[in-house]
Amino acid sequence: VDLSVSWLGVNMENPLYNASGVMCRSREELDAVAASAAGAVVTKSCTLSPREGNPEPRYARAPHGSINSMGLPNAGYEYYLDYAKNYDHASGKPLFVSVSGMTLEENLTMLKAFRDADLPCLVELNLSCPNLPGKAQIGYDFAASSHVLSEVVKVYDKPFGVKLPPYFDPVHFAEMASVLNSFPSLKYVTCINSVGNGLVIDIDSESVVIKPKAGLGGLGGDYVLPTALANVREFSRLLDGKHVIGCGGIKSGREAFMHILAGATAVQVGTCLYEEGAGCFARIRDELAAIMEEKGYRTLADFRGKLLTM
Numbered sequence: 387v388d389l390s391v392s393w394l395g396v397n398m399e400n401p402l403y404n405a406s407g408v409m410c411r412s413r414e415e416l417d418a419v420a421a422s423a424a425g426a427v428v429t430k431s432c433t434l435s436p437r438e439g440n441p442e443p444r445y446a447r448a449p450h451g452s453i454n455s456m457g458l459p460n461a462g463y464e465y466y467l468d469y470a471k472n473y474d475h476a477s478g479k480p481l482f483v484s485v486s487g488m489t490l491e492e493n494l495t496m497l498k499a500f501r502d503a504d505l506p507c508l509v510e511l512n513l514s515c516p517n518l519p520g521k522a523q524i525g526y527d528f529a530a531s532s533h534v535l536s537e538v539v540k541v542y543d544k545p546f547g548v549k550l551p552p553y554f555d556p557v558h559f560a561e562m563a564s565v566l567n568s569f570p571s572l573k574y575v576t577c578i579n580s581v582g583n584g585l586v587i588d589i590d591s592e593s594v595v596i597k598p599k600a601g602l603g604g605l606g607g608d609y610v611l612p613t614a615l616a617n618v619r620e621f622s623r624l625l626d627g628k629h630v631i632g633c634g635g636i637k638s639g640r641e642a643f644m645h646i647l648a649g650a651t652a653v654q655v656g657t658c659l660y661e662e663g664a665g666c667f668a669r670i671r672d673e674l675a676a677i678m679e680e681k682g683y684r685t686l687a688d689f690r691g692k693l694l695t696m
């Protein structure tokens with residue numbers, strides 16, 4: 387079977403890579419993902435200046451996944467720009483850079499810097515960080531999203547993508563798709579970011595499990611798989627000429643298969659990568675290949691987007 391995928395000028399030997407935020411804050415972590423069986427690498431969302439992030443504990447395993455309120459800890463955009471400048475782009479593993487400025491101005495400054503560096507990496511503009519106290523997720527404000535994207539495309543003339551929060555209402559899918567469809571250079575969306583502001587409770591300690599925001603944090607893992615699949619399928623259906631990258635609940639070849647069946651061009655692994663380590667990529671890759679073998683599919687295109695309805 388052939389697990390390769392070519393899109394937006396990048397060629398991936400398999401459709402798996404890390405979700406932004408997991409194993410991608412330092413160059414050592416990024417190098418570990420690049421050295422693994424992952425087909426690509428994406429950096430931790432960056433801000434103009436380095437950030438410590440929220441007080442710990444700010445990540446916790448939960449019975450069916452994870453909860454996090456990291457608070458956007460990162461080394462600052464120049465660190466990731468430097469990593470991108472020194473990255474071995476000939477390695478065949480594309481590098482994506484996630485950008486998540488605290489303000490629109492910050493985003494524009496960072497995007498101009500990445501534009502001017504003229505690197506082969508692709509930008510994933512994060513419109514969905516749920517863990518900055520007091521800041522709403524841009525992706526839940528359609529007018530704000532449209533304004534941000536209008537300003538972004540004025541300065542960033544290369545193809546780029548956005549990381550979206552999960553939506554839970556067909557009207558919202560349609561509204562956001564309408565906004566996104568008005569930007570031709572916006573070539574892909576990554577669905578989904580964590581399901582924001584969940585609350586995990588430990589009944590033994592009768593306590594929350596993370597410190598920030600009185601225990602509220604973004605959910606990942608099994609909890610979010612059906613929501614992630616719905617967002618992948620709806621945006622695959624509603625967006626014109628754009629790719630959808632699936633993220634949310636992938637821990638084996640089965641969920642990777644589901645995401646691609648729902649329309650995903652490639653898929654990102656978050657919670658499972660955090661818990662298992664970079665060995666998960668080879669495992670999930672082999673499991674996906676076995677499923678394809680069993681079903682008689684030779685390439686991802688043989689089943690991508692072909693989810694049956696009743």
Ligand SMILES: C=Cc1c(C(=O)O)[nH]c(=O)[nH]c1=O
Nearest residue numbers: 431456457458515517580604
């Ligand atoms: C960029 C901040 C994010 C964070 C974070 O740094 O708290 N966690 C998420 O689950 N998604 C994000 O987008």
